[in-house]
Amino acid sequence: MDRIRLIGGNALNGEIAISGAKNAALPLMIASLLTDEPLVLQNVPRLADVKQLERILENHGVDIAVHGRRRGEDEMVGQRMTFHAADIVDTTAPYELVSKMRASFWVIGPLLARCHEARVSLPGGCAIGTRPVDLFLFGLKALGAEIDIDEGYVVARAPSGGLIGATIIFPKVSVGATHTILMAATLAKGTTIIENAACEPEITNVAECLVAMGARISGIGTRTLTIEGVERLHGATVDVIPDRIETGTFAMATAMTGGNVLLKGARPEHLQAALDILARTGVDLTVESGGLRVQRSDQPILPVDVETEPFPGFPTDLQAQFMALMTMSTGTSHIRETIFENRYMHVAELVRFGADISVDGQLATIRGKAQLKGAQVMATDLRASVSLVIAGLAAKGETIVNRIYHLDRGFEGLEDKLSRCGAEIERVAG
Ligand SMILES: CC(=O)N[C@H]1[C@@H](OP(=O)(O)OP(=O)(O)OC[C@H]2O[C@@H](n3ccc(=O)[nH]c3=O)[C@H](O)[C@@H]2O)O[C@H](CO)[C@@H](O)[C@@H]1O
Numbered sequence: 229m230d231r232i233r234l235i236g237g238n239a240l241n242g243e244i245a246i247s248g249a250k251n252a253a254l255p256l257m258i259a260s261l262l263t264d265e266p267l268v269l270q271n272v273p274r275l276a277d278v279k280q281l282e283r284i285l286e287n288h289g290v291d292i293a294v295h296g297r298r299r300g301e302d303e304m305v306g307q308r309m310t311f312h313a314a315d316i317v318d319t320t321a322p323y324e325l326v327s328k329m330r331a332s333f334w335v336i337g338p339l340l341a342r343c344h345e346a347r348v349s350l351p352g353g354c355a356i357g358t359r360p361v362d363l364f365l366f367g368l369k370a371l372g373a374e375i376d377i378d379e380g381y382v383v384a385r386a387p388s389g390g391l392i393g394a395t396i397i398f399p400k401v402s403v404g405a406t407h408t409i410l411m412a413a414t415l416a417k418g419t420t421i422i423e424n425a426a427c428e429p430e431i432t433n434v435a436e437c438l439v440a441m442g443a444r445i446s447g448i449g450t451r452t453l454t455i456e457g458v459e460r461l462h463g464a465t466v467d468v469i470p471d472r473i474e475t476g477t478f479a480m481a482t483a484m485t486g487g488n489v490l491l492k493g494a495r496p497e498h499l500q501a502a503l504d505i506l507a508r509t510g511v512d513l514t515v516e517s518g519g520l521r522v523q524r525s526d527q528p529i530l531p532v533d534v535e536t537e538p539f540p541g542f543p544t545d546l547q548a549q550f551m552a553l554m555t556m557s558t559g560t561s562h563i564r565e566t567i568f569e570n571r572y573m574h575v576a577e578l579v580r581f582g583a584d585i586s587v588d589g590q591l592a593t594i595r596g597k598a599q600l601k602g603a604q605v606m607a608t609d610l611r612a613s614v615s616l617v618i619a620g621l622a623a624k625g626e627t628i629v630n631r632i633y634h635l636d637r638g639f640e641g642l643e644d645k646l647s648r649c650g651a652e653i654e655r656v657a658g
C-alpha cells in the first residue's frame with residue numbers, strides 16, 4: 229500500500245491552483261442522469277471518487293468522454309467531461325460500486341424521477357458516523373415513492389405517472405438529502421418546496437446546473453428551495469466550483485508551517501466562517517484578484533474555539549485540519565463537532581506527533597505546544613488523512629502517513645502542489 233513520506237520544517241511559499249470541488253463534481257455528474265442530452269462539466273478534478281462514480285454511471289448506461297486535460301506547461305486544470313445518458317439501461321446501483329462512496333447513493337433521486345424506479349445499495353463513504361439515509365427516504369416518500377429495503381438495497385418506485393411535488397420539511401439539514409430531493413423534484417409533477425434545505429455552495433452549483441438544464445428552481449442559496457416540475461430537462465455546460473475544503477486545508481497548512489502562498493482561483497465567500505476563524509488565529513489573509521493569499525511569518529498561532537455547523541458555519545470537513553493547527557497554538561482551544569458523531573479518528577494519530585488532545589463526547593480540548601515531532605501515522609478517513617499530512621509538514625523530522633488511499637479520493641495532486649511550494653514530500657509505493 230502506498231505511503232506518504234515527508235520531512236517537516238519547510239515554510240510553504242508560492243502558488244497553489246485550487247481544483248474543482250469533489251463534493252460539487254459528484255452530484256453534478258449524477259445530474260446527467262436526468263436528461264437524454266449531453267451534460268458538459270468543466271473543471272472536474274481527477275480523483276478516485278470521480279473515477280468510481282464514472283463506473284457507477286456507466287453501469288446505468290451513461291456515455292462518458294474526457295476532453296482537455298492541461299493548460300500550459302506545468303499548470304494542471306480540471307478535466308472537461310461530457311456525460312450523456314441517452315438511455316438508462318439499468319436502474320440498479322450495485323453494492324460493489326455504491327459501498328465505496330457515500331455520494332453514489334444519490335443516483336436514487338434522478339433514476340426515480342426519470343425511470344420511475346430505482347434499486348440502489350445502501351451507501352458507504354468515510355467512516356465518520358452511522359450516516360443513515362432516513363431523510364432521503366422521508367423526502368422520496370413525500371414525493372409519492374414507495375420504498376422497500378431488500379437485501380441491503382433501497383428499492384424505490386414512483387407512482388405510475390411519476391413523482392408528485394410536495395412540501396418537505398427536513399427535520400435536520402442534510403447535504404445529500406437536499407441534492408437528491410432537489411434533483412428528483414425537477415421532473416416531478418407540480419411544485420415541491422424543500423424547507424430546512426442545505427445551502428452549501430455545492431448545492432448552489434447543482435441548482436444552477438439544473439436551471440441551465442431547464443429546471444425551474446427559486447430560493448437558490450437559501451434554506452427554502454421551490455421547484456416547479458418540468459416535463460423534461462436538456463443538456464448544458466457547467467463549471468464545477470473551486471474546492472473550498474482544499475482551499476481551507478492549504479490555508480491551514482500555510483498557517484502551520486509559516487510562509488506565503490497564493491491559493492489561485494479560491495472563492496473566499498465559500499468558506500468565510502473558516503477564514504474568519506483563521507484570521508483570529510493570527511494568520512494574514514488577503515483577497516486578491518487571482519485568489520486568496522495566506523501569510524504567516526513569526527507571529528504566534530493563537531488558540532480559537534470552533535464549533536462545526538452546516539453552511540454558512542465552520543465546515544466539519546475542515547475540523548481535522550483546524551485541530552492540527554490548534555495543536556501548535558499558544559494556549560488551550562476547544563472544538564465541538566456537531567455534524568458527525570464519530571469524526572475524531574485523527575485525534576489518536578495527532579497525539580503520535582506529541583499533540584496534547586482530549587475528547588469528551590462532541591468536545592475536543594487541545595492544549596497547544598510549540599513543536600510537533602514527526603511520527604508514523606495511519607490515515608483513517610479523507611480529511612483526517614490530510615490533517616496528518618499538514619501536521620507532518622510542520623513537525624520536526626520524518627513523518628510517514630500510511631493508508632493514503634483516502635487522500636486520493638479527495639485531493640488532486642496533493643504531493644505535487646505541496647512540493648512546488650517547498651515541502652519535502654513524496655509518495656512511496658508498496
Ligand atoms: C460527498 C459529499 O458532499 N459529502 C459531504 C456531505 O456528506 P453527507 O451528504 O453524507 O452529509 P449530510 O449533510 O447528509 O449529514 C449531516 C448529518 O445528517 C445525518 N443524516 C444525513 C442523512 C440522513 O438521511 N439522515 C441523517 O441523520 C448524518 O448522519 C450527519 O450526522 O455533507 C457533509 C456535511 O457537510 C460533509 O462532511 C461531506 O463531505
Ligand SMILES: C=C(OP(=O)(O)O)C(=O)O
Binds near residue numbers: 331354
Ligand atoms: C466525508 C466526506 O466524503 P463522503 O461524504 O464521500 O464520505 C468528505 O468529503 O470529507
